[in-house]
Amino acid sequence: MDSPLIRLDEVSHRYGNKAALDAVSIEMQSGQVTALLGPNGAGKSTLIHLLLGLLPVQSGHIEVMGRTPSVAAKAGEWGTMLQSSGVQDTLTVIELLNLFASLYPAPAEIDSLIDEAGLEGLERTRFERLSGGQKQRVMFALALVGQPRLLILDEPTTGLDPAARRGLWDVISQRRAQGVSVLLCTHYMDEAEKLADQIIVLNRGRVLAEGSPDSIKSRVPNAQIFARSRLTLDELRRLPAVQSVESREQRLSVLSSDAPATLKAWLAADQELDDLEVKGADLETAFLNLTRKAPSKELLS
């Protein structure tokens, strides 16, 4: 059997007396896109910094492709895009790409990379003069330049317009098809839902849930029911299996843990029920539910 691509074993990390990670154990398989989700301060960025060897491991054990993070870094095993990182911004796009290409054993063809990252025409522009979205695309290209087997991407689409976002998703999907593994840290649930094979939900330094997007969604057996009704919010709250009620744009939105039971009772109480719609909970609802159950008091960001 293949050994996992990334293995964290009982990893804890503290900043002073604040715990950022608390005995986290994770395995990430190769050839997959793994999404790391969690509210701000959940420990995502600490986890990524530990994986990349940018922070010393305080307790526990981390292996990336069977090596310690610092050894894997020297071998050029990954390409990364970090929120906390930037570049020497007086350099132009092509100068940065050439510099990074010189660092890896088998760099990509620069021209096709410029194409792929949508940087045509910007080659001779200094980084400091690029727009936020263009900068983000340069950082993405720098992550790809070494043709790594693993991409570690922290919020890669923040600041991108919808078309550029889709473009980046396409590149990630293509790389995955070529056998590249991806660890994706994101705040966008649609991004995780579209790209990820595996999801890890982190909250307050602990792993809250781990599994496929479907299995995460099924952990919260919720459905959302929308309808126009003459019942008051209080009357709705007394219906069976109702978890929460909201009034949204003249419609009522009811979160239920057992949609048929709620609906039967609701229809019995209000024959004029109208404009009915029932939706299974999406990843976002599941995520909010999971992380709300364990409210975070002291946020580390």
Next chain:
Amino acid sequence: MNVARMPIGRRLVSYGQFIYCQWLNLLRVPAYTIPTLVFPVMFYAFFGILMNPGASAYLLATFATFGVLGATLFAFGVGIATERAQGWYTLIRATPAPLLGIVIGKWFGAALFSAAIIVTMCSIAGFFGGVRLEQSQWWGLLAVLISGTLPFCLLGLGLGLLLSPNAAPAVINIVYLPLAFLSGLWVPVSQFPAWLQTLAPWLPPYHLAELALQVTGVRPGEPWSHWLALLLFSAVFAVLVIIGWRRMLAMSK
């Protein structure tokens, strides 16, 4: 565990890239180029040629020392503080880049500027100040000043690792200008009050200036004690670098 090693040739290419990018970076930052390149040369033209025509050779050695001191301290100190805050080193550390590449790139960048300052000053001294040196002395001045910048590289590196990019230019000016004056780079130490003269040997630029004065034949003497002093100062500043490096690692997030 087998780690794919980069062939030596490719390794050299990445060092070359770091040096090239460092030059471009310094050339494109006017806040660096103007003060470090123009001011020392201008000061030498005023004080060394126009005001003290009899001391042009002496002041060439000391103002050239002043020039390389600034070029080195600012390239390392302000450069590293700025790039650290930009997150450049966070990204570089996550690549297989040799960390030494950054330091070597910086050193070449500072050395190129130092050489430009020295050559400009020597030209002014030769054409307008009537300073006549042997060819070996011109080259000696260049070689001594550039290799003698080691302690200032380390001082700048240490300060760059410890200071924020906002504080770095101010703090480095506060270190740089008094250090230059008290080491006798503007006014010869012999004209200081007696108690101030005893302070000068405790400052690293004094020793570099003495080496520059010896190599240009202005002052006779053995260079070894000054080289030794520069090495000792380098060791002290290396400790500062280690403290700064550890702090950066602990704070990287």
